[in-house]
Amino acid sequence: MNAAAKRLLTTALLTVVGSSGCNAILGLDEGQTLCDATWAHWTPDFEPNYETTSNSALETTTRLRWTRRPSGVMTFEKAKAVCEEATIDGEDDYRLPTRIELLSLIDYNRERPIDRGIFLIGEGDRIPIWTASAPKNKPLAVGGATPLNDYRLTVDVASGQVVAVDPALAASVYQSLCVRVEGVKIAEKTNGCADRYVSEEGGAVLLDRETGLRWEEGGEDDEAPTWQDAETRCNGLSLAGGGWFLPTVIELSTLVDEASAEGRPAIDTRFKGRGFNYWSSTQDASRPGQKWAVSFYNGVVSSVSETGSDAPPEEIPRVRCVRR
DSSP states (O other), X not given: OOHHHHHHHHHHHHHHHOOSSSOOSSSOOTTOEESOTTSOOSOTTOOOOEEEOSSEEEETTTTEEEESSOOOSBOHHHHHHHHHHOOBXXXXXXXXXXXXXXHTTOOTTSSSOSOTTTSXXXXXXXXXXXXXXXXXXXXXXOTTSOOBOSOEEEEETTTOOEEEEOTTSTXXXXXXXXXXXXXXXXXXXXXXXXXXXXXXGGGTEEEETTTOOEEESOOSSOBOSSHHHHHHHHHTOOGGGOOOBOOOHHHHHXXXXXXXXXXXXXXXXXXXXXXXXXXXXXXXXXXTTEEEEEETTTOXXXXXXXXXXXXXXXXXXXXXXXXX
């Protein structure tokens, strides 16, 4: 079955599932209401298609319209205000993007992962971009200082790295891209997508109805000291008939729950897991021998040695497999 036919079949299956909460779709239709902007409502492997004006760019799958030129460097609060006060092409409902929204612009297969033909980022620009995402209940250890409870995530669009930063520091001044959703709505109040995942195979498999991906429920104690260990485990997994893969960094990032409860990893409670790095299949395009890993403590994305040599002994990376 070719990719187009597979996607049509998956779309049909998701439509049958149906729900009043999450969207049960691949891609967005005019007039829908999204339950939460912190979740992906699209297939992670979509091919970007932009409709541009001189000031903005609409990506037609995600229905996100972006400012094309980043702001100058500024504090988080200033960047937030600039977006909320902006009127661009006659529209005034712009805001800072969430982590997953900004990651929808990143192509990890490229050394320069954001499309600079669409986004007018200069060679000398300071590259980290603010997001609105602030992981809750996830104190951040900063040297010997008191753990930091209020921090933000930034996305380095020159590499794809997601970094946690203290917005109160004088050095924390970064650029921003503003975003709005076009043709769809986001609920003002939400508890997240309570019906996002459908349990299959007696709970051993969870279908994400908004991305079309199937995930193994496990991953709590599945240590994989090296990237090769992780890939071997997924390729050999016989669960529900096999056909499993090590997920890409974007696929893995769609699982991150920034508002998970204190003491819980940053993932829906229906999954088993720990707040460690999880391996992705994605090569760091600019650093041979490095792979991207996603932290299920707070959503940080980092480049790590595929040998696992830079992981502390008490934090051996984990693995969770996906079926597309």
